[in-house]
Amino acid sequence: MFLKRMLIGVLSISIAAPTVFAQSAPKQKKPNVVFILADNVGYGDMGPYGGGELRGAPTPRTDELAKSGLKLTQYLVEPACTPSRAALMTGQYSIRNGLSLVAEAGTPSTLPGKAYTMGQLFKDAGYATAIFGKWHLGSAPKSLPGAHGFDQYYGLPPDVSWDSATYVAQAIQTHSYPNVPDKVLYEKGPWITQQKGNGPIQRVKPFTMEVRAEIDNELTEKSIAFMKQENAAGKPFFLYLPFSMGHSPNLSSKQFAGKSRIGQYGDKLMEGDYHVGQIMDALKEMNIEDNTILVFASDNGSTGQYMMTYDRLGLGAPDMGSNGPFRGDLGEATEGAVRTFCFIRWPGHIAPNTSSYAMFSIMDFMPTFAAILGAKLPTDRAIDGVNQSDILTGKSKIGNREHLISxxxxxxxxxxxxxxxxxxxxxxxxxxxxxxxxxxxxxxxxxxxxxxxxxxxxxxxxxxxxxxxxxxxxxxxxxxxxxxxxxxxxxxxxxxxxxxxxx
Missing domain, CATH: 3.30.1120 (Arylsulfatase, C-terminal domain)
Structure with a gap:
């Protein structure tokens, strides 16, 4: 239904900064912020949570990141991709913006123009802002990244996900449009897009299976180029890198195809780990890692047995991850669906090789970043996230959250x-x-x-x-x-x- 609908549609509370930040702000530059978001990677997939090598897919750079920063063991998200990304961007439950289900093209699900996002928060604070990857919050002009504070956007069509690379191929395979040439289907199908400021969305190239396999290389290269450009200009930056690691179909690049022992899902885990390492190396090369908050997290728990359909050869290597000891899969409200991994590094502020069992929601990043910046959030709406900066600095073990609604x-x-x-x-x-x-x-x-x-x-x-x-x-x-x-x-x-x- 989604494929058909998509092709037919194309064709026819004010938060003050804690004292520690208020005292140090005049003495040093504003911290850069890099937020890398994996897609449907489970609690039990990454090395620091018991996955990695034991899962047949080593994650050495993520292991390194965990040793240099903070690991959250009660990091909680929303049940699916769009809801979690809406919660991250707004600091609100996704239902407050009408995005409590996965956004699908042709439906009214789209980020409201009045939403206040993390992109706008950083832009208002004087940051250069960019997103490279998956937005998934709607394609209406009022919903685009450029309408919400981002200077640059490059990635998927803003209302679809990584599996959209299969849409045209599936239509061709099933003869859904027998009188339409393949060339026309690719022309009218999903394209990689870009946006400069709040300008129009521009199409770059068809989003094919081949592009899907190599897309994270491209997104990482653009991310590093953005960081180097803004650093050379002396401007603080906010980089949002929601890449494809973990989302089916996990088609890996040529460099990582066949590298893991568990099939294409493991290959993509290893590739994503490599790209995280590239970002870390770039920060070190620019000598700004001490003044950069680096977050690496997942938007959801992993997909479950229904991804057996992506085990194309039937050899027992489904395109699915591990939610560790927790029950349930992506799309449910169970612990396995809404509890996943998160690492935060900020040298000099966050103690290395630490772990916190405090309950930390994906919504909490917005008010936490606002506190660090000394910025005020809008008071004309409910903000469901809470300031968790005391967890980062080690001042609190329990944090400011004790409940979460799904x-x-x-x-x-x-x-x-x-x-x-x-x-x-x-x-x-x-x-x-x-x-x-x-x-x-x-x-x-x-x-x-x-x-x-x-x-x-x-x-x-x-x-x-x-x-x-x-x-x-x-x-x-x-x-x-x-x-x-x-x-x-x-x-x-x-x-x-x-x-x-x-x-």
Missing amino acids: FIGADLVAVRWKQWRMYFRDMNRTGTGQQMLGGIAANSVPMYYPKVYNIEMDPHEDLQLVNYESISVNAFKAIQEYLASVNKFPNPPPANLTNFNQR
């Missing part, structure tokens, strides 16, 4: 309060027989009473608890606070792909 579409489906996870809708696999699908293909149904799990005692969520009254009051309090904020700042219509009676 949404899928219009539904509030789960809440975390400390080590407790409470579900209000039951995640069910859909389909029949071998086509029973979970993860992003799962369905959810309402329940009369919540399901409750103790994530620390039972990380795989195998033991459902019934004596939860002692903690439910705290979970329900968090929900009531959210609902009160919606009364003050109403949400737009929620994302929807199936119930058209809602509109």
Whole structure:
């Protein structure tokens, strides 16, 4: 449906800086910020979390990064790509911008023009800003990176993901458009795009399977060139590099094809690790690593067994990752879907080779960066992220977050309060027989009473608890606070792909 729709459519709260930052700001340059975002890489994939070599795909540069900075072990995201990226960019739950499902071309799901993003935060602070890779927040002019503070954008069409490289090839294979020449299909299909400032989107080249395989090389090269240019100009920069590592189909470059022991997913892990190392080396070469905050994180947990369909040879090497000890896959609200990896390095501010079990949401980066910059966030909207700078500097072990709510579409489906996870809708696999699908293909149904799990005692969520009254009051309090904020700042219509009676 998505392929057909896409081809048819183409064809026919004010935060003050902590004292430590306020005192040091006049004495040194503003820190550069580099945010590298992997795509659907699970908690159990990377070396510092027990993956890497043990997963058949060594990640030596990520191991090095972890030793030089902070590793978060309770880094929490939203259930899918668009929701997590919306939360990262705005510091808000994705539902507050109508993006609580994966954005699909031809639907109203698009970032509102009034959204205040991380790109605008840094631009307002005098930074050069760039994004190279995947935006996935909509293609309306009001939604583009250039409309939200980014000076440069190069990457995918802004409303699709990495699998769009397969669209035309699939249409050709299935004879979906038998009277349309292949050349025309590629002309009208997805193209790599670029944008300068808030100018028009420009098409660069068709996004084919061959381009997909080599795209991260190109994105990394452009990222390094951007950093060198701005550093030479003496301007602080914010680089957002959401590359393709982890997202099916994981077609690796020629350099890494066949390098791992677990197939193309492992090859892409190793390639992504190499690109992270290239960014680290470039910062060192420019002698600015001490004044650069470097973040490497994933937007979601990994895909699950439904990615067996990408095991094209049927040899037991599916295009899927590992969520470690946690249950569930990308697209669900389970711990395995919303808990993944994150490393943060800032020499002189973040102690090397440290780890934090504090609950840290992808939304928290926005207010944390604002605090470091001494910038104010808008007060005409709810900001769900919290300032976690004390975790970075080691002043706090527990941080400023103790709960997190999860949404899928219009539904509030789960809440975390400390080590407790409470579900209000039951995640069910859909389909029949071998086509029973979970993860992003799962369905959810309402329940009369919540399901409750103790994530620390039972990380795989195998033991459902019934004596939860002692903690439910705290979970329900968090929900009531959210609902009160919606009364003050109403949400737009929620994302929807199936119930058209809602509109």
